[in-house]
Amino acid sequence: MADVILETRKLTKAFKGFTAVGGVDLNIERGHIHALIGPNGAGKTTCFNLLTKFLTPTSGQILFNGRDITAAAPAQIARMGIIRSFQISAVFPHLTVLQNVRIGLQRTLGTSFHFWRSERSLDVLNGRAMQLLEEVDLAGFADQVTASLPYGRKRALEIAATLAMEPELMLLDEPTQGMGHEDVHRVTALIKKVSSGRTILMVEHNMSVVSGICDRISVLQRGAVLAEGSYAEVSKDPQVMEAYMGAPQ
CATH class of the missing domain: 3.40.50.300 (P-loop containing nucleotide triphosphate hydrolases)
Structure with a gap:
């Protein structure tokens, strides 16, 4: 079976x-x-x-x-582990490559909507974010602003951000x-x-x-x-x- x-x-x-x-x-x-x-x-x-x-x-x-x-509901579907990308690249252009992946990882901290927290509170996610960037061959671009990436690299970043949500x-x-x-x-x-x-x-x-x-x-x-x-x-x-x-x- x-x-x-x-x-x-x-x-x-x-x-x-x-x-x-x-x-x-x-x-x-x-x-x-x-x-x-x-x-x-x-x-x-x-x-x-x-x-x-x-x-x-x-x-x-x-x-x-x-x-x-x-x-x-869509949010329930995502929490179950079904995560999708879209035809149009859906990354945040004015954040760095590392920051884009950290957004996907932020859910694990339970601070997704605590916008008053210092950005340094997210530094604990950097290790895992870099692992994901390594997985999609973007580790060397971690500090680049996303808008400066070629289109193919943006799609790779989108896959890394999708992986950050731990999809099944x-x-x-x-x-x-x-x-x-x-x-x-x-x-x-x-x-x-x-x-x-x-x-x-x-x-x-x-x-x-x-x-x-x-x-x-x-x-x-x-x-x-x-x-x-x-x-x-x-x-x-x-x-x-x-x-x-x-x-x-």
């Missing part, structure tokens, strides 16, 4: 006459890198928004570690979008590196990324699962080929 960390059952989201996600069944195995792929408008980001409760499902169920979390399941929404070849290669290698001991569900358009690091792939089309399996399996599926390439003339 596969060890399933996240499961959806007939997950559906309808907007006034339009079904963005319709009856999606997903089984994400613990320890896997699992990709959601599909043409634009297939429902991939809507699925992410449902899983993290930025949207409320019209019907269906979401189970995390066997527990029904369909009615949970990481949701990465198009982590290589808008990157040049060198940055794509670096971030792909980074995702593979940080996946050790973790589970990652990612939306990704770059097929070389998907084929290189993903254990399993779910292909969405018009809000439904069209195919599922390894890259070798889905890339040969006639329905998938038609969805991406169009019907043969």
Whole structure:
């Protein structure tokens, strides 16, 4: 039996006459890198928004570690260990790289909203923050202001900040979008590196990324699962080929 960390059952989201996600069944195995792929408008980001409760499902169920979390609020989902990144880099540009990671770690102190505390009270987090920066190859950038980082390094910092929240399941929404070849290669290698001991569900358009690091792939089309399996399996599926390439003339 596969060890399933996240499961959806007939997950559906309808907007006034339009079904963005319709009856999606997903089984994400613990320890896997699992990709959601599909043409634009297939429902991939809507699925992410449902899983993290930025949207409320019209019907269906979401189970995390066997527990029904369909009615949970976004903050509850995050506390359970489901942490996501977004298509647009979401780091604090005017803080240093180290300070960005410390924000994610601050929750462990229980002082998240004690803004009157001296910043020195956060120095106890520096050791762990530097460990995370080492993990994403950013230790040498710790004191740089984030706005000065190249785009690919900002995405790496976002992954470090996500890791600071101690995710059991990481949701990465198009982590290589808008990157040049060198940055794509670096971030792909980074995702593979940080996946050790973790589970990652990612939306990704770059097929070389998907084929290189993903254990399993779910292909969405018009809000439904069209195919599922390894890259070798889905890339040969006639329905998938038609969805991406169009019907043969």
